[in-house]
Amino acid sequence: MTRIKDSVVWVTGASSGIGEGLATELSKAGAKVIISARREAELERVKALCAHPDQVAVLPLDLVELEDMEEKVKAAIAAFGRVDMLINNGGISQRDLTVNTAVSVYERIMKVNYLGTVALTKAILPHMLARKSGHIVAVSSLTGKFGTPYRSGYAGSKHALHGFFDSLRAEIWRENVKVLMVAPGFIRTQISVNALVGSGEKLGKMDEAQANGMPADKCARIMMRAIEKEKEEILVGGTREVMGVYVKRLFPKLFSRIIRKANVR
Numbered sequence: 001m002t003r004i005k006d007s008v009v010w011v012t013g014a015s016s017g018i019g020e021g022l023a024t025e026l027s028k029a030g031a032k033v034i035i036s037a038r039r040e041a042e043l044e045r046v047k048a049l050c051a052h053p054d055q056v057a058v059l060p061l062d063l064v065e066l067e068d069m070e071e072k073v074k075a076a077i078a079a080f081g082r083v084d085m086l087i088n089n090g091g092i093s094q095r096d097l098t099v100n101t102a103v104s105v106y107e108r109i110m111k112v113n114y115l116g117t118v119a120l121t122k123a124i125l126p127h128m129l130a131r132k133s134g135h136i137v138a139v140s141s142l143t144g145k146f147g148t149p150y151r152s153g154y155a156g157s158k159h160a161l162h163g164f165f166d167s168l169r170a171e172i173w174r175e176n177v178k179v180l181m182v183a184p185g186f187i188r189t190q191i192s193v194n195a196l197v198g199s200g201e202k203l204g205k206m207d208e209a210q211a212n213g214m215p216a217d218k219c220a221r222i223m224m225r226a227i228e229k230e231k232e233e234i235l236v237g238g239t240r241e242v243m244g245v246y247v248k249r250l251f252p253k254l255f256s257r258i259i260r261k262a263n264v265r
Contacts, residue, residue: 002230009022011034014089040060090112097149
C-alpha cells in the first residue's frame with residue numbers, strides 16, 4: 001500500500017479544478033506538495049489555501065515547452081530532495097465539431113495533453129527508476145475510453161495517454177514504480193470555460209453538465225484512495241457516465257446510437 005503522508009507529490013494543472021483539489025487534499029493528508037501550472041499568481045493562491053503552506057513548493061510550468069522539462073524536474077527534486085509521485089493533471093479541452101476545428105487546434109491539444117505529459121514523465125522517470133520507487137498518475141477522461149461529439153481532438157489526446165501509460169506500466173513494474181490512469185467524467189471545474197473552439201479561441205462559458213458535476217475536492221479524494229490502494233485504472237463520475245464505458249465495450253452499436261444524441265455541448 002502506498003503512503004501519501006510524508007510523500008513528496010508533484011501536481012501539474014494545480015492552479016484550479018482537480019489540481020487545486022489535489023493540492024489542498026494532499027496537504028491536509030500530510031504530503032509535501034509541488035504545484036505547477038502556467039499562472040504563478042494562481043499557484044500562490046492555491047498554496048495559501050493548503051493546510052501546510054510551508055510544505056508546498058510553487059513551480060511554474062508550461063506543458064507546451066517540452067524542452068524545459070528536464071530543468072523543471074531538477075527544480076522539483078531540489079524543492080524537497082526527491083519526488084515520490086507525479087500527478088499529470090494539466091490539460092485543455094475542446095468544444096467544437098471536427099469539420100470546424102483547425103488542425104492547429106488539434107496540434108495544441110495534443111501537445112499539451114499528450115506530448116507535454118509524456119515529456120514530463122520521461123524526464124522524471126530516471127529519478128524514480130534509480131530509487132526503485134515511485135508513483136505516476138495520469139489524469140485522462142472518460143472520453144479517453146470513448147469519443148463523443150465536439151471532443152474529437154480532446155478524445156484523441158486522452159486515448160493516446162491510455163496507450164502510452166499502459167505500455168509504460170508493462171515496462172517498469174519490476175522497478176516498483178506504479179502507474180495509475182484516472183478517467184474522470186463531468187467534474188465541477190473551469191475546463192469547459194477554457195476549452196478551445198474550432199478557431200482556437202476559448203469557449204468562455206460553463207457547460208451545464210460541468211456545472212452539475214462532481215466537486216473537484218471529492219474527485220481528488222477518490223484519486224488519493226486509488227493511489228494508496230495502488231490501483232491501475234479508475235473511472236470517476238456519475239453512474240450514467242461511467243456505465244458508458246461498459247456499454248461501449250459490450251454493446252458497441254447500442255452505444256453508438258446513444259452517444260449521437262448525448263448533450264455534451
